[in-house]
Amino acid sequence: MSEQAAASVEQIVEKVWLSIAERRLRPGVQLKEEQIAAIFQVSRARVRRALTELERDGLVTIIPNRGAFVCKPSVEEARDVFYVRRTVERRVVERLCTTVTKSDIKRLRDHVAREREANAQSATTEIIKLSGGFHLLLAELIGSDFLFTTMRDLIARSSLITAVYRNTTHANCGPDEHADIVEAIALKDSAKVAHLMTHHLEHVEAELDLSDIRDLLHDLRSALA
Ligand SMILES: [Zn+2]
Known part of the structure; x- marks a missing residue:
């Protein structure tokens, strides 16, 4: 998104x-309000709201009088x-095995099929x-707000950790292990699915x-444009 129509708070959050x-x-990069406002053609107030949301998601640290920075998760935190x-x-x-319906299984299989397609096309954004x-x-399907919110937070943090510490060019979990998990859920085999999930993670x-922290800083404009 370069200089085009004004972006919403959500769009800015999504893009960052x-x-x-x-x-x-990269972690440690300063997210300058003024520069982001110019890139997205929005007010600084809107950028501040986006940065506050990103801080809540654990992706950005806001330091008073210094500004906002992409978080740098430590190895311990990872x-x-x-x-x-x-x-x-x-x-x-385990909970999903007790409540899963046919339509849940269909949604899960469709999701894995979309992952396979994105992988085949090497569509990095989609894959991630x-x-x-x-x-x-998985968390959404069991209908627990608590577990869903917890997972949302954990997934956002995991993405940042993966971005910082990824050792390979792999950008994702890979659809094969996800497919195995779905089929074990379809069989309501909770012992097997718990084992598969542990192994997958x-x-x-x-x-x-x-073991190491890479520290390449990229230009804000080229990253977001
Ligand atoms: Zn996965």
């Missing part, structure tokens, strides 16, 4: 979120997030959104390089 997930905006995800997502899939979206959809965490 994706730029972080796609590693065009490990904590995956530890919590293993616990929460095990609960999510869909692979996080799969985990969110360990696999995702193992692809991160939690």
